[in-house]
């Protein structure tokens with residue numbers, strides 16, 4: 001599934017202006033890698049992103065894509081999503097949101113909840129360190145895995 005055009009446009013504009021603000025050159029390759037991630041709501045891993053970017057930019061190397069993701073993460077443009085298994089998954093959704101994670105196929109889906117955004121964090125966490133963000137992870141089995149399990153019975 002893809003992110004709606006308007007939202008993608010918003011994410012690209014926010015990325016371009018954040019690059020200017022943070023002094024990161026918005027190179028062609030960075031724009032391409034970010035655009036590919038921003039267009040997806042599946043929280044793809046680096047290899048998936050590399051394969052997709054390569055379809056549009058055949059000259060791009062795997063190394064460049066991996067290094068670009070590391071740079072974008074370090075600069076705070078993207079985040080790692082909490083994958084249950086396997087490779088790191090990436091997230092370019094800048095809005096506060098939470099994740100539904102399928103423990104069977106690894107699907108990671110965003111959902112919004114104002115109630116969860118306002119979650120009060122226990123004082124005991126503040127004792128551990130500074131709190132920047134909090135994200136709720138809901139784990140379960142997605143609809144399509146449920147259907148598959150029924151079929152396979």
Ligand SMILES: [Zn+2]
Pocket residue numbers: 102103104105106107141142143144145146
């Ligand atoms: Zn699933």
Ligand SMILES: [Zn+2]
Pocket residue numbers: 043081091093097098099109110
């Ligand atoms: Zn997400």
